[in-house]
Amino acid sequence: xxxxxxxTLLLHEQTCRANIKRMAEKARKLGLVFRPHFKTHQSYQVxxxxxxxGVTSITVSxxxxxxxxSQHGWNDITIAFPLNAHxxxxxxxxxxxxxxxxxxxxxxxxxxxxRKLKSRVGIFIEVDTGYRRTGVDPTDTGLIxxxxxxxxxxxxxxxxxxxxxHAGHSYKARSQSDVESIHHASMRSIVHLSNQFKAAYPQxxxxxxxxxxxxxxxxxxxxxxxxxxxxxxxxxxxxxxxSCYQEDIAIALACPVVAVYPSREEIVIHxxxxxxxxxxxxxxxxxxxxxxVFFTGDKWELPASPMYVKSLSQEHGxxxxxxxxxxxxxxxxxxxxxxxxxxxxADAMKEYQLFNGSIFEMMH
Amino acid sequence: xxxxxxxTLLLHEQTCRANIKRMAEKARKLGLVFRPHFKTHQSYQVxxxxxxxGVTSITVSxxxxxxxxSQHGWNDITIAFPLNAHxxxxxxxxxxxxxxxxxxxxxxxxxxxxRKLKSRVGIFIEVDTGYRRTGVDPTDTGLIxxxxxxxxxxxxxxxxxxxxxHAGHSYKARSQSDVESIHHASMRSIVHLSNQFKAAYPQxxxxxxxxxxxxxxxxxxxxxxxxxxxxxxxxxxxxxxxSCYQEDIAIALACPVVAVYPSREEIVIHxxxxxxxxxxxxxxxxxxxxxxVFFTGDKWELPASPMYVKSLSQEHGxxxxxxxxxxxxxxxxxxxxxxxxxxxxADAMKEYQLFNGSIFEMMH
Numbered sequence: 001x002x003x004x005x006x007x008t009l010l011l012h013e014q015t016c017r018a019n020i021k022r023m024a025e026k027a028r029k030l031g032l033v034f035r036p037h038f039k040t041h042q043s044y045q046v047x048x049x050x051x052x053x054g055v056t057s058i059t060v061s062x063x064x065x066x067x068x069x070s071q072h073g074w075n076d077i078t079i080a081f082p083l084n085a086h087x088x089x090x091x092x093x094x095x096x097x098x099x100x101x102x103x104x105x106x107x108x109x110x111x112x113x114x115r116k117l118k119s120r121v122g123i124f125i126e127v128d129t130g131y132r133r134t135g136v137d138p139t140d141t142g143l144i145x146x147x148x149x150x151x152x153x154x155x156x157x158x159x160x161x162x163x164x165x166h167a168g169h170s171y172k173a174r175s176q177s178d179v180e181s182i183h184h185a186s187m188r189s190i191v192h193l194s195n196q197f198k199a200a201y202p203q204x205x206x207x208x209x210x211x212x213x214x215x216x217x218x219x220x221x222x223x224x225x226x227x228x229x230x231x232x233x234x235x236x237x238x239x240x241x242x243s244c245y246q247e248d249i250a251i252a253l254a255c256p257v258v259a260v261y262p263s264r265e266e267i268v269i270h271x272x273x274x275x276x277x278x279x280x281x282x283x284x285x286x287x288x289x290x291x292x293v294f295f296t297g298d299k300w301e302l303p304a305s306p307m308y309v310k311s312l313s314q315e316h317g318x319x320x321x322x323x324x325x326x327x328x329x330x331x332x333x334x335x336x337x338x339x340x341x342x343x344x345x346a347d348a349m350k351e352y353q354l355f356n357g358s359i360f361e362m363m364h
Numbered sequence: 365x366x367x368x369x370x371x372t373l374l375l376h377e378q379t380c381r382a383n384i385k386r387m388a389e390k391a392r393k394l395g396l397v398f399r400p401h402f403k404t405h406q407s408y409q410v411x412x413x414x415x416x417x418g419v420t421s422i423t424v425s426x427x428x429x430x431x432x433x434s435q436h437g438w439n440d441i442t443i444a445f446p447l448n449a450h451x452x453x454x455x456x457x458x459x460x461x462x463x464x465x466x467x468x469x470x471x472x473x474x475x476x477x478x479r480k481l482k483s484r485v486g487i488f489i490e491v492d493t494g495y496r497r498t499g500v501d502p503t504d505t506g507l508i509x510x511x512x513x514x515x516x517x518x519x520x521x522x523x524x525x526x527x528x529x530h531a532g533h534s535y536k537a538r539s540q541s542d543v544e545s546i547h548h549a550s551m552r553s554i555v556h557l558s559n560q561f562k563a564a565y566p567q568x569x570x571x572x573x574x575x576x577x578x579x580x581x582x583x584x585x586x587x588x589x590x591x592x593x594x595x596x597x598x599x600x601x602x603x604x605x606x607s608c609y610q611e612d613i614a615i616a617l618a619c620p621v622v623a624v625y626p627s628r629e630e631i632v633i634h635x636x637x638x639x640x641x642x643x644x645x646x647x648x649x650x651x652x653x654x655x656x657v658f659f660t661g662d663k664w665e666l667p668a669s670p671m672y673v674k675s676l677s678q679e680h681g682x683x684x685x686x687x688x689x690x691x692x693x694x695x696x697x698x699x700x701x702x703x704x705x706x707x708x709x710a711d712a713m714k715e716y717q718l719f720n721g722s723i724f725e726m727m728h
């Protein structure tokens with residue numbers, strides 16, 4: 001193992017590049033624009049791996065993130081988060097050099113933006129296709145026409161880009177057929193809405209795509225682009241859904257072992273809530289915060305018996321371990337933890353280390 | 365409200381200073397050394413507020429944090445986390461200018477450190493008084509004597525400081541009497557151990573003190589110092605335990621409202637898992653991730669009806685709201701969220717804003 005002295009987020013380049021390539025090829029085969037979500041990795045250097053397979057348009061989750069990637073040569077960016085007009089200054093700054101798309105879910109924020117906007121932006125209407133997080137009700141034609149009309153009155157600064165949804169309830173799925181029914185209902189809903197605007201806006205875009213649907217589904221009829229993000233790293237939640245195999249997970253937190261308690265069947269690592277995040281997963285009758293792996297040469301492998309993070313405090317992680325696997329772990333060893341939710345683990349760590357020792361930065 | 369355009373961690377100076385002063389006075393009255401834990405705020409500027417009430421010795425949770433505060437003039441630091449001997453280089457660096465205490469829970473890591481150590485450090489033996497996280501079993505005199513003997517063999521670089529415990533199971537308490545029974549059992553256990561070493565080490569220190577016990581208890585007979593941390597900010601978990609009143613909470617996350625869904629009785633804010641952390645609290649029959657407050661002039665107040673964060677994704681927070689309180693929130697408003705766990709919210713945000721507009725930095 002490399003010279004690890006404190007919790008370190010390891011990124012396995014080959015696995016990550018394979019995940020990116022697989023999704024890019026799928027999009028190409030299906031004739032879809034691939035606009036990956038960069039909120040998972042938040043790193044301009046990982047972004048280059050997407051460029052290597054031909055990606056030119058991206059999705060981000062905040063104005064701040066749009067700014068970061070615009071500084072690193074990305075010039076076609078959708079902010080897939082409801083418009084917050086308080087951020088008009090930075091929106092104006094980014095939009096001078098970037099083809100920037102914003103998401104709108106009401107007229108209030110758009111009206112405020114219109115008064116402040118100096119550069120041209122594209123507007124997606126976010127549609128709620130069942131997740132119940134954000135988005136307009138696709139049957140609320142009053143609101144949708146209200147937004148479209150506002151855009152039409154300001155074509156000097158606004159253009160109507162189309163409809164966008166995130167069927168994030170697919171994260172609760174635990175089988176391919178669960179994902180399938182969510183995906184089909186979501187597609188039906190957004191395509192039905194899109195059809196009503198085809199005559200007036202023949203060029204408008206239908207943008208869809210969470211990681212489970214993009215990993216498992218092959219039919220996106222009526223959509224023009226997909227925006228998965230998590231798939232670049234995947235994680236244990238995606239394994240539980242069936243979106244990936246454990247071998248596809250591209251990041252692990254390397255943690256020094258600081259105590260071993262054989263009678264409790266527990267190991268304590270330096271690796272806590274500030275490193276792993278407190279996201280958890282209910283599997284096999286218990287809640288856990290990550291699964292342990294052992295490092296081998298240039299990757300990692302699961303132990304023979306179940307080893308998982310059973311609780312977390314700020315800096316401590318408590319691991320359950322059994323039998324031979326418990327016996328072979330010593331104070332001073334470095335073991336790995338696969339993420340329950342890779343986006344949050346990455347955000348908590350703010351930096352990656354590759355197996356060749358390189359450090360990749362993240363947005364700060 | 366100040367000019368808030370994105371999620372911003374507000375720190376209320378007066379409330380925080382009052383919390384610090386109250387605890388410092390309690391320690392003074394009880395004749396205890398006050399060695400506050402700085403992992404909660406992680407800011408040299410907040411640290412100055414402790415200096416203002418006479419604090420000269422501190423606790424931290426990592427070698428990295430010890431290094432940060434040593435760079436800001438703190439020269440008496442205990443790292444209350446089990447020794448990780450891989451960090452010997454930085455330990456040596458800090459110990460050249462700081463009176464540094466380390467915590468040991470086994471002989472393995474201490475043996476490795478002894479081979480690498482160049483400057484003198486103090487050694488606390490961490491004792492597990494019931495929390496079952498880390499620490500030696502106080503009845504395991506074989507192990508304890510093993511550690512003490514190792515120290516005695518290396519008095520050129522090591523000195524035995526005493527026994528330290530963290531009765532963190534007090535966080536599960538939901539009444540003063542719960543805290544009392546945990547505190548008494550914990551004190552009994554560590555004082556009993558300490559008494560066995562009084563003849564040989566008359567100067568050794570007994571170091572105790574989680575926030576619930578330090579807030580609610582008045583008897584610390586046999587202890588020499590207390591190390592609470594969370595009390596500087598407090599949070600909703602401490603309110604649920606009974607350690608503080610809601611008015612004592614010194615931080616809140618200010619979040620722009622980006623969508624309102626009256627029929628769902630929900631409000632969506634820019635403020636998600638990467639800002640609030642996913643720590644949660646089970647109260648009044650439901651799990652939540654924070655309670656909403658409205659900003660008034662120079663502080664905040666609770667709404668009339670319950671408003672809480674019911675779910676989180678990476679950047680979105682979904683708030684439940686009812687009746688008049690729901691009706692008065694508009695897209696574009698800025699509302700506050702009180703933390704379930706202030707240490708994790710602070711760590712996620714990495715920066716504070718005071719009501720006078722000042723920015724306080726945190727360790728990065």
